[in-house]
Each structure stands twice: as C-alpha cells, then as structure tokens.
Amino acid sequence: MLANSIVVLDFETTGLSPDQGDRAIEIGAVKLENGIVTDRFQALMNPGRRINSFIENYTGISNTMLATALPCAEVMTDFADFIGESNLLAHNASFDSRFLTAEFSNLGRQVLGEFTCSLLVSRRIYQDAPNHKLGTLINYKNIAADGSFHRALFDAEMTAELWLIMLKDISERYGLENIPFSLIKRLTRTPKAQIAKLLTNYAAKVL
Template identity: 35%
Template sequence: MMFEKPVVMIDFETSGMSPDQGGRVTEVAALRIVGGEIVDRYVSLINSNVRIPYFITELTGITQAMVDKAPPASEVLPELVEFIGTDALAAHNASFDEKFLMAESDRLGLWPAHDGVICSVKLARRVFPGLSTYSLGPLAASMGIRFKGSAHRAEADAEVASALMLRIASELGQRYGYSSIDPRLLQDINKLAAVKVPAFLKKHRAAEIAADAAPVPSIKTKGVQRFRHYKGGIYELVCEATQESDFSPVIVYRSHDGSIWTRPRSVFFEMLQINGAEVMRFTPIKE
C-alpha cells in the first residue's frame, strides 16, 4: 500500500506518563514513510536533566548513564522538529507522543508545523473492531509483525508501528479498492466511530471513482444518463465500476445537489413492491 504523501511515524520514550506531571523525553525515533517504505529516520537518546525511575529502566532498558551522556533536549528537539517539517505525524497512541512533542517544543519556543496527526491505535480500533487488545506488541504480533529490536525502545517501536499502519492501510485498500491513500483520509477515519467507518469509506471511494471516471457519453448506457428515483428525485449516472471490494459491481451517481452516491448494481436496478404494484427503484429518463 502506498501513501500519497509522506508520513512521519514518531515514538518517544519518557521518564513519566505525562509532561503535566513532570515527565520528560529520554529517547525519540522519527521514521519518514514515503510511498510504502521507510526512507529516512532521526533517532536519538535525550538528556532532559531528569532522573530515570527504576521502573522505567526495567521497562525500556534506558539507564541514567545513557541519558546523562546523550545530547541535550535543546539540541535534539530543534533537529527533530526540522526533520518532521510539514509532513503528517503518526504514532501509536498519538495523543501521548504529540503531547510530549508539544510540551518539549514549548519549553524551547519551537513551533512544530506537522500536517495533522494519525493515531494507529484509533485506526486499528476502527478497521479491526472487537480485538482483545490494541497494545502495540500483541496487536502487531497478531498480524505477523515482529520487533527487530527491543520493545519499548523508540526505534523498534516506531518501526513496528510503521509496519502496523501500512498493514491497516493495505486492509483498507483491499476492502474498498484504494491503490493509494492520502494521510488525511486516515485522520478523518480517526475521528469516526467504528460503526460509521464502512459507510464513510464507501462514499469516499465512490467520489474518487467519480472523479476519475471517463466522461458520461463514453459509458455504455444506450444513451441514457439520467434516472428518476421512485420517490421523484432526478439522478445523473456518473459511471459503472467493478471494484475488488465488498460492494462491486457498483453504480456511481450524482444527486441534484451535486453529492455523489454509490449502490450495488443489483440494488440500483431492482424492482420494489409499492402499494401492491411493481416499481423500479430507478427509472431511465429518455433524453
């Protein structure tokens, strides 16, 4: 699966759970995904002049000695913000990582300019609802994604999160016929309840099909391009398409207000029983 624009997957290791409670960053990894591959990365330990709790060392393997020798936050954060640039940002449990990014940037008077945030936890919940856990390690393992390094180290976590997000994007491609995905579509999915995602994506994909469709006169419709709905509305045929998805083949059509709709071909042309009489759902209008 290809992303239409670059995405930077980020992962922070920290001394605590929240910057509001004194937590500081101790390590960062930022991996730039272009198309479907990681093409660049920024990885560094960070000296934030903070004591590393014992349980953090036990969890991450990051020791006090390691961060004491690391470059200071005042050096790492400007380089990190420059590396991210104006690309979309992504993270597994993105609210955590973005909160630390913004808090550390604020300390130094930096202004991150990333183009929105994608949360792979939220994506997984919406694309694969009902799983027992969405923690990075178990979720990735259930999809055959393995850690190359130690879990709870920034670079290893970011690599696995990148593979997971690409896997989710690939699933969307298979279900709805996408060959590439705009990162902003993933941001939109993040904002929806899981039950609303299928209908949203079907309509979104239908609009893409319509935008890419050949001009209406070239479609084999025996000269008919407009239909009347049995309730009276007039609709214009945009195209007929066959998709590798759960709603193929489809009819894509435009309503009087310009909105794009899609229906399975069998539904579009079906007969209805209205007041004891058979009525076509859509009747061709002879021009």
C-alpha cells in the same frame, strides 16, 4: 497529502505527563514517502535529572546511558529539522503529541504537521483484534518483530510496518488506490459502526 507519506514517531519519557514536569528521554522516528522508508532518526536525551527504577526497567534506558546523552533542547532542535512540515503518526498519539508539543514549546518551536493515531485507526478497522496495543497488533497481523518494545526507534519501526499494512488492508477492502491523510483523520473521528459506510461512500466518489 497521502497517508503513506508521514513521519512515524515514538517517545520514551520520564513519566506520563509533561504537564507534571516529565521530559523525553528518547526519540525514534521513521520517515515514510509513498510507503517507502527513506530516513530514520534516533537519539537518547538527557532530561536534566535522574529517572526512576521503574522507567529504567520498563525501557532498558539507564541513568548511566542518559548521563552522556545530549540535552533535550539539542536533540529536539535536530528532530524539528528532521520532521519539517510532515504529517505525523504515533501509536497512542495523544501521549506522543503532548510530549512533542511540550519539548518544541521549550524551544519556541511549533509542530507544523498534523497528527494521527494508529491506535484509533486500528480500533476501527481491526475490530476483532484481542486488543489494540502495539505488540498485540504486531502478532495479530503476523509482522516479524526482532527487537525490544519500549525502545523508541523499534516501536516507531513496528508502528510504521503496521501502518502500511493497515493502509493496504483498507485499500484492498474498499478498492482505494490512494488513501489521503484527510480520510484517515475522518476515520479516527467516526464511530466504529459507521466505518464501512464512510469508506464505501468515499470509494464510490473517487472511482
């Protein structure tokens, strides 16, 4: 499985931790197949309670908007069908993967694909970036951004664009025509000082 065939997703939520009872309020996702966007998914979802003013201001999602949204269970059932067995990507994936696992668990479903994290990858290949927040990296790589961060589909689309540029940069830097998902998983577990060695050695083996 190649790293450019993946579902890129982003959640907006009532808070930071599903272990503390927080729920998803919006999901946005972009499906990439061989580096091409082939499908999108976006939906608000009603978490069954009001959200606080900080979350309203942070996301732009109001209690009025959520009042008419479908419940989490219905949206996440549709989303489970959308992602199938695809591998998954998010910026700060530890956050999104926890919410995806929690929402699927409420349905008696399991996440079938593997997660990777564009934040962890960016720390290794863009070591001179000012920081590795999504908005900072969008500016760092001169990616046009016309929309609102902290809305799920826009963040997912921006992450997908950044991801394809990251893969292109790795490919050009190390002469790799195809980058497997398994190599990206290894990269995220490799110390920054060892990244060049890892990718150079991998390129030598496949060329």
